[in-house]
Amino acid sequence: MNRLLVSLLAAVDALVAAAVGVAAALAPLTVLWVFGLGGGADWASLWPTSVRLWQLGQLVPLRITLPPEYLNAVGIPADAATFWLSLAPLAFTVFTAVFAARSGARAARAGAWVVGVVTGAVVMAVIAWLLWRSSGNPVAAVYGWQALLLPTAVFAVPALAGALVGAWRNGDDGLVDAVRLRAERDPRWAGVPEAAARGIGIAVGGFVGAGALIVAVATVLRGGQVIALFEASHVDVAGGALLALAQLAYLPTLIVWGGAFVAGPGFALGTGTAVSPAGTNVGVLPGVPALGIVPETATPWMLVSVLLIVAVGFVAGAAARGRLHRAGQVVDESAGPRLAAGAAIVVGGAAGAALLAAVASGSIGPGRLAEVGPAPGPVALAVGLELLVGAAIALFGPTRTAGDGRDHASYSGHTGATMGRATAADAGNGRSARPAAVLPHWVSDVSGEGDTEQFAPSDLDPLASLGGPERPGDERAGGTDDARGDAGAPDADEGEQPRD
Known part of the structure; x- marks a missing residue:
């Protein structure tokens, strides 16, 4: 363009x-x-x-x-x-x-x-x-x-x-x-930038989603208080519509407050006040209907809400590890790429939460109303620690691929022999050899360690197991398949003419 x-x-x-x-x-x-x-x-x-x-x-x-x-x-x-x-x-x-x-x-x-x-x-x-x-x-x-x-x-x-x-x-x-080319120069680290970016996006989005969830739940549970504050405002239809639109404009702000509440530090509604899962101390609040969703007291079950951010960290870590798998960094399960992705998730998620907390706080009036909203520092610290727990479990926890190492070796040897027979049989029948299937990395990585099944040259003939007559052309090789190569193709040059 x-x-x-x-x-x-x-x-x-x-x-x-x-x-x-x-x-x-x-x-x-x-x-x-x-x-x-x-x-x-x-x-x-x-x-x-x-x-x-x-x-x-x-x-x-x-x-x-x-x-x-x-x-x-x-x-x-x-x-x-x-x-x-x-x-x-x-x-x-x-x-x-x-x-x-x-x-x-x-x-x-x-x-x-x-x-x-x-x-x-x-x-x-x-x-x-x-x-x-x-x-x-x-x-x-x-x-x-x-x-x-x-x-x-x-x-x-x-x-x-x-x-x-x-x-x-x-x-x-x-x-x-x-x-990007510089980052992909080392194959072990090629997928780290995208894995980190995906994890950070999930972490920040999960923080916002957890805040939206808690706001929705609080609205349902305390809808009566919100309606009572609307009625106490004594506004006409035009004023009520204007008040509703103003609160709608502040809905994203309330969602960030909800995220800070879920993370643990909570938010303030004035100097010396606190609204968090550990306790609530707000005093007299302005008569804004949206503030009716603020809980008057805290209960112990609210502390369980911090597990939401831990779960967000787990999902972010799992997504990052999946990206590293697809990029090939999991061939040797190196700790370096996973450490880098995990650090990016923790630091980026905490920084994103701190930025959201900063823009969602400020002043709404004189005196004690000069401090409203979450504090960026405590929110960043809490979110970072909770993301660290969840992401570490997902990034460094054991994964089950296809059994233990012995199963890997046996499967590798059996699969390699079976595929060798199929490919050789196709070539021996005059059909074009099918391309060998690409084994998963965890199979190809340990294929040399397993017991490889030995096979006789006759195994390369798909008709040998049927006990049928020998095919024309076998006399040239003395009735055996010894002259055939590993792929089932003749050893003679294609351009050589048959002798009388």
Whole structure:
């Protein structure tokens, strides 16, 4: 594909990702403006709010400054008038990241992933600058460098990851191919990169899946509390719909919290609070319906949830070992490739969990609400240890292939002799010899150690066991098969003429 076309497509991807994100924030505000405010307010005032919501979804923290008249009307103390809002609605982040990863992968398939990633990042930076310049807001302010850098990073990093994966799979005739050739120079280590990447993907995906599972279970078990908080909010239909959409935007954030809970460290809902399988201490919570799923107390059975991450580590290790099997590193069951794959799973999975915990934590208000979400360090440590246990069992545990070593040797010798007869018989009958079947590596590896069955030259004649008459042409060899080679073919040169 032409590099110019790749650049244009990457630019369109960045533009669409930003436009859809801003529109997703603007649409519900417009509905509220029509049905809640009756269209009397200035619709243009919704634009700064929509941009700020999109920026918050791109991990840009907002500095909130409440006006004095609002403080007096609500009764908020003056020292709580200014605070940071940095807990991101990760639904916006996930959408941008997925869109960017697909863009990078397409650029890699086109053979110009560097051009695609750079173009997409530059265009996203320009869009972020335009949005920042057009959204002045005295209530919610942002730092300019954060408004430019963070949305660009949210797009560029997944685009680069998608491009590298695509280039590794499809080749790029450049840097990625050079790295792959260097990695495959030693056959023992050829499958380690793909095994490690597959294991890391399963580890991070399993962490997210475990979080989603625990959120779903908590929603079912504590659905009554969620409904009660909805009813206590006393909002109309438009307000209820807007509240539901806002909580939906924070659903990925809640899933990461669930993953941190399953791993053990849990998360905080304010300074000095903790929600974990070992215990729950939250105090008074904001009246947000989604927080109704938070357990009021912890029970001992919740500690069993940590086994989910151990199981994820086992699956990741099994997948990595299977990849090493297919790549041939299991011929001698070398510990080196398995150690490398296991270390990558543990470190990569822990780093991924820490990154998710970092983007799923922040501030939602003044005072004690300045610390909300999981702590990246404890989450990384717990996830790493749990993945280590599961992956070690899968990577270094014994595997049953086809019995013990003696069975391997016997099977190898018997199979080798049987296949030799079949191939020779085909050649002796004038048929083209069938290609010898490829034995599994664990058979061919020990075939020389077993007892090889001895056979007589007559075994090469498929009619000998029937006791029938000798075939024409046997007189030339003196009525025996001694002149035949191991493959059942005549020893005489094909071009030699028979003598009178």
